[in-house]
Amino acid sequence: MQNKFGDMLKKLIQFTNIKLNVIAYHIGYDISYISKWANNTSQPTKKHIERINDTLSSIFAEEIIHKDYAYLFLKEFNIHEPLPTKDIQRFLHTQINNLLNNAYYCSHENFSHSQSNNDIILNSTTIVGRTNIYEFFCHKLAPIINKITPKLEIFITMDILTLLQQKKFFSFLDCCNLTDRQIDIHIGCNLSTLANSDEKLIYSLYKFLNKYFYVNFYIYEDKFFNNSNIFLVKNAFAIQYSLHLDKSIDICTFINNEKIINEIQKRISDTFFNSPIILQPKKEIILNSFHPFFYLNKNFTIFITNGFEFFLPKKSYLKMIDLCKQQNLTDETIASLKNLQIMWEEQFEKNPISFILPELNLMDYIQKGKVIFGDLKYQTTPQEREEQLSYLIQSMYKNPLIDIYLMSQQENVNDINYYKLSYYSNQKIAYFKKNKYLLNKYHLPIYFLKNSLLIQKFDMLFSKFKQTNFVHKYTAEKIENLYLANKSLLHRIMESQYHT
Template identity: 30%
Template structure:
């Protein structure tokens, strides 16, 4: 165990603070802190000063509350005075020194040193190890946002990707990747659509922009600005057979500049975006100008809400620190959806596990606002859904049995909003973490891509994984399961 992990674990035991409480205050998941304590991992160098200051403040406060300052001084060989501010400074210095010793001696840095020289990888095992293990380690250690270019067609790699387990670590610094996509190459049918969706979900902390790559596919380059470049030779199955690693910074950045100009001239197909950009470039307004929708909800259910919820959402936007423009956006969206619900044709695709989670949890994501529906609000929501589908038979629900899809808990993090002319994805994980990395949205900029996704959803309706509920079916469903739903709600109440 490194010095930092040993010290951190000792401080946690001395103060007897719960790991969950510590994680909530520091702003990291408990799994990260557990790895700092037990597996020799370290906070990212850029984040370490803030993390250590926060930890020091928490421990100092607990020591003062527990009146254990004198015992702390003896246990940790620290001198007075013993007020909270002085204790915090002392603990911060202990953590800072332990971090430096651990960082200098970490085996990860020794492994990364191997990347400082140019190499030629000829064997599949070495190539896989580089892209799966060494390269992610390198990106995690960088103390600045990562800008990456990949000229190769993402569709050529999708068939070989596996998502059998969730990712063990997420990036703590922003990572942005420009990548190629060729809808006329490996994307010859709609089979790539779920794989591309799963890919974006699996790497939801990374922002991707996909460009039409027919003019640069031959380059076979992967470049991390200011860091490393990989020139690849591909076999007939589009697998990397040789990888030439370039680490000379001048060469890497020359390649980056040349290749980036090729992306600038290429057509943007899928764009990572945020709520403000989506609103001000008119994409959101144009999306709601139509009245036929396919919407797949990954978390919560922010649609068909009772009118009295809208003012509460507006107030929640203000309470959560958004400026007045967000409150206005929430108000505008509330009115827009009410009008669409009256006559519009809407196919909702709902994950079975998400539907159950919403009934018991009540969390919805409206624009950028996270709102927890009370039990009474959820009951009114259910009744309002029943009332609306009775008035508008063009609203249908398709319940997807996601439990039959392996690793589904990691592969459905993005909701899909589609009117068959405009389409965007909403990254729900962006709103459910404290780091807020990855994009808020992805907008689809290509008609062929939107058409393929629309067709895929239409075909999904007849799948064995999917059960359809029209207006009359919804009532029969509620007659059958209404008592169970009420009991689930009453447990929380």
């Protein structure tokens, strides 16, 4: 067994024959750092090791699958678990991640970090060429950004939809610590670009917000600052850039003069905050005033990733209300729960509503039964989940306008493409809701869509979901037959997880 991180890393590199520049590209470090790690002359910092190991595991697992080395890998690294028949890449990712983490924490060498990325101090400079600029952002700026605590605030005057088409611009975020501090990014959106965008680009925006789940994005209409060409990290540095014809950054100047930064900061922040905001993160929904207003509309599209918190049996609501009282939650939360129960019974028995659920998220709920409502976190029992499925089937028979769509997983499951961002729309009002079980105090769980065009675009996106060949519509009869055929299996799955 390897007892040093460098030894394990070198063995994986040699086994897969991956070039160091490929690894460097994906994890955002210079090749010289990878070489030092593999030779045990340096070591990643503990602060970033989880992200680095997760990325390394993805790279190595993908290469092993590509070369059909899976069985050889088990033998070479003395792993005695059998190779699964499904999702082999995820299995390999887990095994490699365990090897790297164990090797890292078993290492007993004391490494000096005096020359590490955290100690980089940059002087004002100009960078020319998009490749050099990309490397500058990932290798020079990201380490500086990682030193800023407890709150990081970034202003970017460029159109977010244009940047998403550039692919590489936001790669610097992959090199940043996103989880244990507040990160607010203020960025522009060109409404003309939004109006002309297709479903593919809007889906890229959804996946972007989903991927950088721990960042609070504030998106503004950019008409007052779209020619400013500024990237500003508050109280730290500014970058002024020029654009090529294809809208990629061609030349940029890094500025760290405190007086100049303060001047830029004042002008840019004032311009942003006086611009119409089209997507706004919030700490919470004002339940008692918002929910009745939202649910009194007549047509709904709901994309659910946080657990299927609808069609709960009456006794579940009563238990949730008791739990609110035990936890001394507000009267507003209790009143809103009661209102929601009534609205489900009255409104949704006759109004059209479309639920879209990713298979993996639905399976996650069947196993864990976690419901989030305001500040309340509630885990349903297996019996309640069975009653909920029965209630859903009865409601669908009663109201044929209720549609259930189930999305099969098309991509390998990892933290990037696992759906964590739910969408709720009544065609006039819309919001995204993050899974609160994954958040901490730094992360705002709600995105309100404040622009009718943006709502229209996301409504169209999720409507298009229903027409793709990897989304299947389930009638009440089909759900009932599926439920009855698998009732015993589902019950065992729910019971095993509930008692874990």
